[in-house]
Amino acid sequence: MSNLDEKSKESLLILKSFENFNEEIQLSTIKHIKNSIIGNKKKKLHFLSNELIELLVNIISKTNNDNLIIQCTSIIGSVANTVEGSKKINSNNGIYIKPLVTLLSNSNQKIVESSLRAIKILSMNSNPPMYFIHDSTGINLLISLLKYPLESVNDFAAIIIAKICEYLNEIHPQQLQQQQQQGYNNRDSNEMDTSTGTTTIITSGSVNINYSLLQYQNIIHSKGGLKALLYLFSQPKSKLYESILLAIGWLTKDNVLLSSIVMNSELGSFDLLVTLFKTKGPKIKLLAVNCICNLNQSKVIPESYSYLIRNILPTIIRLMGEEDSIQEDAPIILARLISDNEDLQRVASEAEAISRLGQFLKDVNSSDRLKINSLSAIAVLCSMREESRKQVSDAKIIPQITSFLQSDNYAIRAASCRLTKSLSRSIKHLRTSLFDCTIAVPLLKLLDDKSLEVQVSASATLCNLILDFSPMKQTILDNGGVKKLVDLTQSTWDFQLRLNCVWAIKNLLFMAEPSLKESVMKQFTYQKLISLLKDYEPPIVEQALSVLRNLAYKDQDQIVSDENFDCQLIPILESKLQSEIPEIIQQALFVICNIVGNEKQRSAVMKSPIVLKLINFMDHKSSEIRVAVVWCISNLLSPEDPIGLSSRISRLKELGYQKKLESLIDDQHMEVKDRVKTALNIFEKQSSTHHHQM
Template sequence: MPATASGGARAEEAASALSLSSSAPFCMGTRPEELAARLVAGGPGGVGGPGGGRGEGGEGEHERVLALREIKNQIIGNRTKKLLYLRLGAVPAVVAALAEPGASPAALVQAAAAAGSFACGVDDGARAVLAAGAVGHLTRLLAHPDDKVVDACARALRMIYQSKQAPTFDVNNEKNMDFLLSLLDSENENVTELAANIISYSCNSNTEQLALCGAGVPQKLVSLFGGSMNLRDACLESMTAIIRNNWEVASRFASMDHGKAFRSIVALIHDRSPRTRLLACLCLIALGHASPCHFLDRQIKTKLILVLLELIEEPGHVGDEAPLALTTLIKDSVELQKQAFSTNAVAKLSNHLLANTSQTRRAVTILLALAELCSKQEESRSQLLSGQVSTLILDALKHDCADIRVAACSCLKNISRSSKVLSAGRLSCDTVIAPLVQLLYDSSTSVQIAALGAICNIAVNLTPRKSVLLHSGVVSQLVHLSKSMDPTLRLKSVLALRNIMFLMNPKDKDLILKELTVSTLSSLICDSEHSVQEQTLALVQNLLDGYVDSVNYVTGEDGMVINAISRQLNSASATGVCIQGMLVLANMAAGNELNKEAVMDVTVPHRADRIKPSFVVNFLQSKDKQLRVATLWCILNLIYPNSDSSSTRVARLQNAGVISQVKNMINDPCLDCKDAYYIFDDKMLCRKLLLQS
């Protein structure tokens, strides 16, 4: 049964309030077909048929209550029965009972409970309940004089707002905000909990967060922490939604009541309820990420790590999600990863993984936490590999669950940042490459992408033994994936090829190009995605680096590759593409005269039409310093060394306005540009002296 906003399956199971006496006469059939037919046929006035009567006292009303109750009891926690009643068209009839002015409180309670149950955990059920107009009727009935009706309607609305099908609640609308505030002010905890659930579901943008903050919602939520456990948990989730990724709201909250509100959440990480402790940790993590300056207390951070490590021991949802919360807390933070390591986090997580291999969700979140712990800390990697967990990670690559395979790849990706790890032990390159290559054929795109990420790192750190990769058959599959319709697969496969090509010997580069082909390379340079274009050009750079003859791949076969580069640079693609393109040209321009002329034909082509300036001039004027530096080095390589041919190139560059633009860069704010300029100036001075002599 799906979890509710306040945890567990409480909402759907508790919806049977105001059950009828077991001694009440009950003569109607209980088969779904009979119940649905009687409910649908009865319509306004009840199920009892002629003479049934309306209101609380009629026989028809009594039978309708019995029918609604029986339907509700049959569908609670029973997905199959829900789908059956949906096919029988029962939902509109159930919602119609909520709309009838003369309906008894008993009928309203049972109808609300049934409507909420239909919406819980079944998307088609939620859609049917929404299409029948249940939200409007349930919302109206929150003002009903009978508390049991109000409770039932609030519970039903909570279940509806668990569904992704539920309508968003526009808090920027003044009337909606007033209504939400009235719910928060209610003395009925089911109603205030509903308000908190609506906030958690509907607060998705900065403007909504600011609107809720401006209306004083955080203060109201904090004031409700003293209520029931379920209400407190719902309020913590709402606070997290309001704070998440919003510096202004997080700053206001941290300063609220001189820090009293902040301290109240810190206190809740020691609450008796494991779920409350987890939600309080998540709220503080969101606050720390949104406004780091208000979350500098090292002691609190250490407490969070310790609490989350303790929560992993809890059964069910809390224990499953605690490692993920820890991952979020320490993500990209060297300081926090060191703190986690000092609290023996690697060993504790490893022990939990060994003890919970059969629990899929927990295994996934623990692997992801271990992956993050190993992302920046060599000590964490060494400790992880010193135990039995390394064998589990290898086994996880072959697990039936795709999420576990993805998590295992993430672990390997970060572990392989260390070249020491790949040289020996259970996770040496010889043991990990074969299963990773096999995952490139996986039916799950997510698994393929995760495996590519690991292979990318291994390829960089495996420089002395890249033959292991070449003989694994990885190149042919990477080439195949580079032609995928999925842009992420194309990008990751090109990244892997780029890293494999890095510092590879010429013979092996030839083998890769034979597999890749010049045609595919030129197509990737002109890919629809800028990121793919950029990384393909970086691949070409690695091809050219240290291999003189490799320029033939760029200029040969009717210039397919060089022409593709020219098209990208002339079309002024994304800055990253232009930088990589100019680095390729700079590399080529450092070669022989033929190479330099090939670069000149791209940068300053021979043409009668001189109206359109060379893209090189625009690049020298770019706001991006890397592009200016790359362009300057390309020009330097074109004019060096001094010769008759270089003099001709200087003249062409001068006519295109390139030389004059370079001279304007004497005051460039970028030191690398200035250094390149002074080298250029020195070369031009030497040339001038030679001509004078």
Template sequence: MDTVDYLKELCFVSGKNWNMIDSIYSSDPGKCIKSVMFIKNNVIGSNKNKENIIERGIVPRLLKLILDETVKEQLCHESIAIICSLAKGTSDHLRVIIDVGTVPVLMQKISDPKSSSSLVEISLRALRSIFTSSYAPIDLIYDSKPYGVSFVTFLLKLALSSRNWVIQECIANILANSCQTVEHQAALCNYGAIQTVANLTLSPAYKVKIPALELLAAICHQNEAASEIAVSTSINGKRLPQILTELMNQENTPTIQFNAAKCLTYMYRAGAILSKDNEIVFKTLPTLARMCEKDKEPCIRAASAHILAYLTEVDSELQKTAAICNHIIPTLADFFKYQPSCQGLSEKQNAVPFEKSSSPQDEPASMTEADFVEKVKLTIGQEMKEAALKAFASLAANEEDTRKKIIETDMLMENIINGLSDPNLKIRLAALRCLHSLSRSVQQLRTTFQDHHVWIPLKSLLNNATDDVLIVVSSTLCNLLLEFSPSKEHFLDRNAVERLCSLTERSETALRLNGVWALMNMAFQADQNTKNQILTCLGTAQILKLISDPESTIVIKTLGLIRNLLSTKYHIDSIMSSHGKQLMQAVNMALDDEHPADIKEQALCILANIASGNAAKEFIMSNEEVLKKLLNYMIHSNVKLQIASVFCVSNLLWKEEDGAAKRQAKLKDMGVKSALKQLLHTQDTALFDRAKTALDQFSNFH
């Protein structure tokens, strides 16, 4: 705190000034207005003075003055102005203001037909200050009906009827910050908010357009029904998407261009617009890429990269286009070099009185302006890192050429590795997602990942990470554990096996899936020691549980794990000798009629592996239920199931192995030979070859 602020606070808390403050309770209108004016002038820019006023219990008195119809408009106006300033203090200040019932009072004043435009405007300003915080009682504006009219409906009508740009701006801001759930989106759609937004986007005031676009984005975000309404909404003969496209023209401010692009991105991701539509390919994508360039404000650059990542996340064609648009890869790489301009921030801060909006991350009341500026600079730098990493993750999701360009960008891999240990959770997560996309490249797994020892931070995160991080870590490990990845050897230890096995027991579907998927890749062509570790740690009881998982992909990957464990003759016989009964039970469960064909095919392939063992064959030959299922699948309508079952039978019939005559006789009696002869009439060449090979195994034993 500088000397001026210190002296200001000393003066404010003097005995004489307390008398001036306490005059707010006077019945003399002149003394009361002087007190209110004194308080207003002293709380602006000083959190300490705000705190003194709140602790003095002045807020309830202010609310009483606001509701008192006998007081003059000036007194009411200045009382609301104090509330507006107090709402810009710390989060503690804001909670007190909300708890004493400020919001319903402001809502009543706004919707009161007797309130002048000036009172409505200052009340909306105060309400906007409150509703920029996460503590705002949002449901109040949806549930309350002051003067018998739904407050949201009243606000939307007021926004359309008022010629006051500030009123329109405040209403759009309040509603944008109040749209946080699907229920809120539905309510706003039902009240006609999208039509109101369409009108506001045509406002000549850019300060109205920006919150209007933010409101539209909030309504359409991940909401197909709302996005469909938005796409079909027209104003003055123009469809809303056309208006948004025009707002992306370069004569508009970067903030307007960005927000218009964000709206169309949300509509596309919600399914209301196609990725190949002109609004997306030729306008939205190039606009977002342009907004990432160096000549734009850092906050716009970061926000645009975030939305560009979301736009291109699931569509490979958009990823290809984005990767060659406006030199986007070097532009994004430049985000890591961001150095905030102190001069630019200082000029902005000096332009208006220094008053911070409240948020859960607010600093203590003693926080200085310089501290706040430093915090803002740090936050922007973190946002830019996160945004760049997320954008790279999306661009590299499917295209090998793009991955190569990203990897070859100067110092990028170092920035990704550094991001994995960043104290900011969002940056760690974004770095992991980027690494996950890059790990889909065989070439990068063999070279860059090996050169940068990526397994070191990943092993650390595997042992100590939040669930969100753990999901991406385990997804990345699934790729690093592929047989052609040199990183695989660094995870073939008991600790990694135990950690992956523990993931299969988690309630989150993604963690269970990634755990069993990683184990499946780990078991592929592994030595017997690794396979035994997996089986011992995972346990057959957990395998049976995973086979019963409601998520079919988990069932398939579990069967894939069993199939990889049961490879190589010696391993098959060894594993089946100790776990054969339980593994046969798992296979039998997978062959049940309720499962889809791809699960049954995997189960039949496991049986084929078991049938290739020496001693393991008897687990099939002694199981009448399994043998009957094999015969049934040989004559099934699904060719893939026929091929898999015939392959298993062929291994059981193999004439060069001990006990072949006995097995052939039993299978012949069951009708297997006849079924194989029938399959020779198939039009499928693969099935024909399998059936002929199996028939060739039958011999005339004496």
């Protein structure tokens, strides 16, 4: 107590034995403490270190004096407004929060209001109470408070719901990393775009669906929470727009069902959102735009409102000039609104969004949150448009982006990776701006980052930097890039990171020289490649087949041989042809197409069950698979080995391949038709030669 004045010391002593004093002294003591700490963080910390929270909770649990309870909860709320205070209140498995929750069922409205205000403040400065997240009774209680006869209580309840959603959203990357460390497999990641060819620069990253948030949103809805919020929202002259919009914004984030309910609400919720966007001040305007953005992302807004989305863009960009909290949130709302829409990205770029965001990156006084959101917004702006990438270069912010790769804040590092990935889709930027800033080495180091999110973002970016036309390819090779990528394919349990690393190796081997192939395989090893070909994740198997396909391309040095693969090559390929996944079948066919360019492998395929299976794919509904299998037939009929050609033709005829080819002569796909004609010419030429000899 040495840091407290005498009156404060005396107050603490009274609290420790408050039952020995009358209610008047108890109340005056509590009021003294309350008045002492308001606006005085130093005093709050001194009282906190002298067990203030424990003393207040003890009083709440024992007194029947409503006024005393209100004063105690008010002090707890004030202390919760500090990092240290909120941490203390949240400690010991919520033992200090339970009395506050109990008070929410009190008959005195002022006690309910004061207690919920304290919980709201706690939720805004720390983790929200788990009781309102995992306990059905707690969730029901929270939703009932949206219908409470006091507007202030409705307001606090809406904010708490929003903060719980925000908490669930923010802890998701940490949960993923914990799962990785504990040896769990994360299977919530969407696949990269697997429909593209080997040379395509990656244009789609990982999208992790946060099932914790999604479940909570749906639970709130199932218990009537969204309905209650929409009712409050519809009330004339409502004073709760800010908190309700905040809650609706979080409940509709990435949730098609709840977005559809808001859009089609009989209470006219969508029309009111539009009205608020057009008429209210900056904060309400931004929150309304966020809700509209969620509905737009869920594709529940009719096409007839497309003009509205276009009109919103300039408003968001103007809001970047507002006060700090609005300025920080505007960029990420912009990013969500224009995601996957090249036309909206063009409109935003033409409205000078990139130059405005670039200024935030250059400003040393910008908060970390503003930097993260600005980097994310520019990444989206550059994801599809070369003109936008040029604007980034013209804004001279690539040095800042490079330096952010080494930030102490993992979220800034991850956001910088995502932006670099967007820029790396441009061949011009690979050869100029990014290379000039020597961005490859810092990115390579991030493969060892402590943050899983950073590792995933860095590996996705390296997929593009390692392509043959990239000047940074050699830098990556010289700095141990192959070993890092290979090790991560084997050592991590995270699906997306493993996929990115296999993808990068595939790109590295695209049309590679034999010396590079041999060098990569010394580090990769055939055994590790075999394990990936047998992986339990189909997208990883597909990319491993693509690695094999690139190794087998013009393979004159027998890098891909049955001996190197411990006699497992043909059986593995045969098993992949039995897959139900078209992409795996297609890649297996292209591997077969490449390996049969070698006479030894050609002979092995002709003697294997593969030759019996190929014909089954010749009338496949996928034109890509039909192209691949006809290429296989063409290469099996290669005239380079005239001695074996005759027996191969006879065998293929016997199996019905010639007749099947003839049925494809009018295929709708031009490449199928061309390859069919080539193969049939070989059949016919051999037939005429055989007839002439007779």
